[in-house]
Amino acid sequence: MTPLSDIEGYLDLDPVEGLQAAWADADLPLGARARLVSRLAMKSRLTLEGAARICEASPAEVQALLDLATLDDDDLELVSQANPPVTTWFLFAGADSDWIRAGLEALEAVPDEEPVLCAVYEAMREQSGPDLDERIAAISGEILGHLSHKAKEYGKLSPKARKFLVDVAKRKQTGAPLTERQLNWLRSILFELVESGVVCSESPDADQELCDQVLGALGM
Amino acid sequence: MSRIKSYKNSPSPKLLEKIGATNLTLADAVAEIVANSFDAAVDGQPTIVEVQVDGEEVCVVDSGAGMTEEVLVEAVKLGVDMSDIVKKPQGAKGRFGLGMKTACASIGRWWAVYTRPIGSRSEFRVVFDLAEWERRPDAPEAWTIQVEELDLPADGPLGQREHGTAVVVRQIRQRDPLAGAVLTKLGEAFKPHLEQMDSILVNGDPAIPHKYTFVPNSRVPVEITFGTSDQFRIAGWVAIDKQTHNEGDYGFNIYRHAQLVQTWCQEWFAGHLMTSRIIGEVHMDFIDATFFKQGLQQSERWRQASAEMKEFLKPVVRASRELSRKGNINSPVLAQQIVSEMYVGLGLESPRSHDGGSGGDALGDQSSGDDQPKRELPKLRVDLESLVLEDGRELSLSLVEQELSTGGTPFDFLLDEAGLALLAVLNTSHPLFLETKDMEQLRILAIADSILRFLVDECGMSGRKAAEIRSAWILTRMHALPEAVRS
Numbered sequence: 001m002t003p004l005s006d007i008e009g010y011l012d013l014d015p016v017e018g019l020q021a022a023w024a025d026a027d028l029p030l031g032a033r034a035r036l037v038s039r040l041a042m043k044s045r046l047t048l049e050g051a052a053r054i055c056e057a058s059p060a061e062v063q064a065l066l067d068l069a070t071l072d073d074d075d076l077e078l079v080s081q082a083n084p085p086v087t088t089w090f091l092f093a094g095a096d097s098d099w100i101r102a103g104l105e106a107l108e109a110v111p112d113e114e115p116v117l118c119a120v121y122e123a124m125r126e127q128s129g130p131d132l133d134e135r136i137a138a139i140s141g142e143i144l145g146h147l148s149h150k151a152k153e154y155g156k157l158s159p160k161a162r163k164f165l166v167d168v169a170k171r172k173q174t175g176a177p178l179t180e181r182q183l184n185w186l187r188s189i190l191f192e193l194v195e196s197g198v199v200c201s202e203s204p205d206a207d208q209e210l211c212d213q214v215l216g217a218l219g220m
Numbered sequence: 221m222s223r224i225k226s227y228k229n230s231p232s233p234k235l236l237e238k239i240g241a242t243n244l245t246l247a248d249a250v251a252e253i254v255a256n257s258f259d260a261a262v263d264g265q266p267t268i269v270e271v272q273v274d275g276e277e278v279c280v281v282d283s284g285a286g287m288t289e290e291v292l293v294e295a296v297k298l299g300v301d302m303s304d305i306v307k308k309p310q311g312a313k314g315r316f317g318l319g320m321k322t323a324c325a326s327i328g329r330w331w332a333v334y335t336r337p338i339g340s341r342s343e344f345r346v347v348f349d350l351a352e353w354e355r356r357p358d359a360p361e362a363w364t365i366q367v368e369e370l371d372l373p374a375d376g377p378l379g380q381r382e383h384g385t386a387v388v389v390r391q392i393r394q395r396d397p398l399a400g401a402v403l404t405k406l407g408e409a410f411k412p413h414l415e416q417m418d419s420i421l422v423n424g425d426p427a428i429p430h431k432y433t434f435v436p437n438s439r440v441p442v443e444i445t446f447g448t449s450d451q452f453r454i455a456g457w458v459a460i461d462k463q464t465h466n467e468g469d470y471g472f473n474i475y476r477h478a479q480l481v482q483t484w485c486q487e488w489f490a491g492h493l494m495t496s497r498i499i500g501e502v503h504m505d506f507i508d509a510t511f512f513k514q515g516l517q518q519s520e521r522w523r524q525a526s527a528e529m530k531e532f533l534k535p536v537v538r539a540s541r542e543l544s545r546k547g548n549i550n551s552p553v554l555a556q557q558i559v560s561e562m563y564v565g566l567g568l569e570s571p572r573s574h575d576g577g578s579g580g581d582a583l584g585d586q587s588s589g590d591d592q593p594k595r596e597l598p599k600l601r602v603d604l605e606s607l608v609l610e611d612g613r614e615l616s617l618s619l620v621e622q623e624l625s626t627g628g629t630p631f632d633f634l635l636d637e638a639g640l641a642l643l644a645v646l647n648t649s650h651p652l653f654l655e656t657k658d659m660e661q662l663r664i665l666a667i668a669d670s671i672l673r674f675l676v677d678e679c680g681m682s683g684r685k686a687a688e689i690r691s692a693w694i695l696t697r698m699h700a701l702p703e704a705v706r707s
Contacts, residue, residue: 035490042491045468048625060632060645063624070494070541072534085636087643090622094545094598115616115641118602125597132596180659195553219596220557 010036015044016054023055023062030068031080037062038069061086067093075100082107087117095124102127133183135217136190141169143210147193150205156196161189190218235298237350240325246278246397247405252323253280253387254406254420255479258413260284260385262338266417271406273399273423278327281377281386286337289344289367296321296333296346296365320387324348329391334376338383343370350391399423408473409480411501432499434459435543436552438559440536440566442502444528447521451506454525458500458533460540460559462549465496472500472529476507488529489537494544498536502529535565545595598622601663607642607671607693609679616641617671619663623649633670635678644670664697 010018019040022033041051041062052059068079068089079092082104092100106123110116125131130138148165151157157165168178168186178186193199194215203211244252254269261267262285272279287295298321324331329350336343345368356362370376377386403422410420411429420427439459446452461470471486489495507522539562548554563570599621607615624632624647632645646666647653656662668690675686 038490038492039486042466042468042486042493042496045466047628049628058632058634059624059628060622060634063622064634066492069490070492072538085638085641087618087634087636087641089634090598090620090645091600094595096595099595099597113638113640115636117600117618117636117641117643118616121597121600121602128595128597131599181657191551191553195551220553 010040015040016046019044019046019051020054023057029080030083031076034065034069034076034080038066041066064089064093071100072097078104084120085116087115088120091117091120091124095128099124099127132187132217132219135219136187137178137183139190139214139217141172143213144169144172146207146210147190147199147214150198150207151193154196154198156198157189157192161185161192165189190214194218194220234354236321236325236348236353237329239298239322240327240329240350240393242322242326244323244326245401245405246273246327246394247402249323249326250278250280250402251405251409251480252319254282254410256320257282257284257385258410258418258478260286261418262383266419267413268418269420271402271420271422273397273402275392275395275397276390278389278392278397279377279386281379281381281384283381283384286340286383286385287335287344288337288340289342289369291337292333292335292344292346292367293365296348297363324387324389325350326393328389328393331387331389333385333387334378335385336372336378336381336383340383341372343372343376343378344368345370399425403427408483410478411473411480412475412478412503432459433462434499435462435497435549435555435559437556438539438562440563440568442500442529442532444532446524446528452521452525453506454502454504454528456500456502458498458536460536460543460562461497461499463497464493464544466493468496470496470498472502474507475501475503477505478503481507487526488533494541495537497540497543498533532566535562538562538565604667605696607689613640615674617644617667618642619644619646619667621646621648621653623647625649631666631669633674635674642670642674664694667697668694 010022012018013021019037022028022036022040025033028036037055044051044054046054048059048063052062055062064086068076071079071093075095075097078100084092084104084107088103088107092103095103102123103120106119107116110119144165148157148162148169151162151165164185168182171178190199199211199214201211201215202208250271250273254271257269257280258267260282262283265283268283270281320333330348332345332347334343334345346365347368348365353362374380377388378384399422403425406420406422407414407427407429410418410427414420414427414429439457442454442456442458444454446454456472456475458472464470469484471484471491472482472488473480474482474485489498504525507525508519539558542558542561543549543555548558560570601619604617604619606617609615618641620643622645624645628647628650630647630650630652632647634643634645635641636643644667646663653662671693672683672686672690675681675689676683679686681689
């Protein structure tokens with residue numbers, strides 16, 4: 001990783017001027033550029049839109065580079081060496097080390113002048129497994145029915161939310177997939193159940209296996 | 221043949237004026253004078269410092285030990301290391317013999333020091349008037365000062381105090397000195413003193429250290445030793461604030477001998493909105509501060525200390541980032557899990573075992589076994605039709621849902637020119653996203669907007685033509701939607 005001390009010239013400038021110069025410096029490695037732009041953007045106290053205007057870039061471009069700057073040094077160095085196209089920056093910025101490696105391998109395998117985003121995403125998805133919505137959607141009707149009953153016993157959730165759990169459990173028996181709105185509501189209900197202690201890691205209700213499945217689906 | 225001759229090397233009296241031409245703010249300069257007050261503390265007694273700030277006069281009066289005539293004479297000389305003259309308390313802040321003079325000269329063009337040494341029935345006064353100093357010739361005698369001995373006048377700035385020192389500055393350089401800025405600065409700069417028994421009043425108002433609202437259990441001690449036989453020690457704490465600090469007030473306040481020498485140091489981690497929750501204080505008595513205590517000298521010891529802090533902070537930085545990811549900060553369970561992981565990284569006992577399970581307003585460890593909350597990839601849609609351009613090239617279209625800024629653009633796009641791919645970005649922080657119930661249609665609008673802007677901005681197409689292509693694409697997409705969504 002290029003140490004910031006090597007690019008201190010930018011940091012000595014007025015933060016807005018430095019930001020403009022660092023953004024425009026095509027010779028800077030991606031990692032150093034990300035760290036530098038992040039630091040100068042914070043120092044300048046510009047809004048995202050303000051920083052984008054100064055850099056003559058779009059807010060999404062600036063945000064993507066700022067997000068890359070949040071990676072650990074080792075991960076950022078890997079990404080920096082590969083110098084992936086801007087369309088993949090959000091993906092790399094949100095990934096953990098294993099996913100990054102998988103994404104970079106996929107990146108190398110894509111022929112020149114072919115869009116790489118899809119390949120990188122698929123490789124990362126393979127590594128990361130099902131996402132939150134997919135894991136929630138996979139919770140069985142039996143568990144949801146149990147949670148509705150348990151929430152009633154604990155005096156948690158509104159009657160409407162408890163009924164929704166039962167409805168979803170029934171819907172699962174028919175094999176019909178949940179709509180996006182149903183999935184969003186189910187997610188918020190499950191989090192509420194965890195936060196109110198109905199679902200926990202040391203359940204006194206002889207339902208630990210079911211609780212663990214819910215906690216696992218929520219990524220806990 | 222060579223010969224050596226000696227010449228007296230005495231600075232011009234005009235130097236006294238010139239040392240005031242620093243970048244010190246009024247608040248910084250007053251803090252410099254107050255630092256001397258704490259250096260003069262009487263063992264076992266609280267030091268009370270009263271500051272008066274107005275357009276005519278800035279006055280700092282303390283209840284310290286005061287100075288004898290001999291000590292006063294040395295104290296007002298330039299560049300005298302007072303530790304050679306008087307035994308100072310351990311951790312004295314004054315070191316270079318320049319701070320008070322520089323501070324006074326930066327505040328005004330006339331100042332006086334009044335002092336009553338402990339156990340004495342006398343008060344001593346010395347006055348500096350820069351107008352008079354400027355008239356002095358360049359000669360060693362020009363630096364002569366006059367000390368006046370007085371019989372404890374009750375109407376002087378020291379009032380009825382038995383001992384202490386007052387520094388009075390007049391002919392103020394700043395037109396409208398702000399007492400509030402001085403109050404804030406002193407609250408920050410002398411936080412360790414204020415948290416013990418000492419106090420500072422500015423125009424009668426007490427200086428109070430700033431308080432933060434941290435994520436429960438996230439405040440952890442910093443205790444690092446390094447160097448040969450662990451002779452250097454960094455001690456303090458670090459915590460994660462519930463708020464991010466886009467205004468820049470985050471990082472570490474560094475104290476040397478209980479005085480703030482560096483505000484909001486962000487050198488030990490990459491500064492970013494997601495890391496701007498990190499707040500900490502560390503005491504590094506071994507480092508060298510610049511003479512006016514407004515920064516650190518970049519010594520080898522400082523570099524070593526920085527390396528130690530960078531390593532130590534890695535789990536904290538990770539926790540700050542994770543807490544800043546979508547929604548985590550609003551979920552006590554997830555927040556607690558992230559904090560627990562930070563404890564593991566720091567090699568500390570989990571917060572739950574610290575607080576007997578109460579966990580503040582969090583709920584303890586809810587983990588199902590895997591300690592770290594699972595990361596999620598951004599929501600990406602890559603299964604969209606491509607757009608065939610007039611020149612026959614195919615533009616691949618994708619969409620990502622991503623937080624940008626609350627008040628900014630609802631849609632934006634990124635372009636991979638090499639692979640001719642367009643990634644529409646749907647801003648999930650925007651009110652349009654937060655209020656919309658039909659997400660699928662919003663996604664279509666986001667891509668349509670990106671297509672329009674791409675055609676106009678990147679291909680130089682007329683707005684009318686680009687809008688036609690956009691509208692046609694929308695219709696295609698609407699037909700691709702399931703019936704339930706369309707109706």
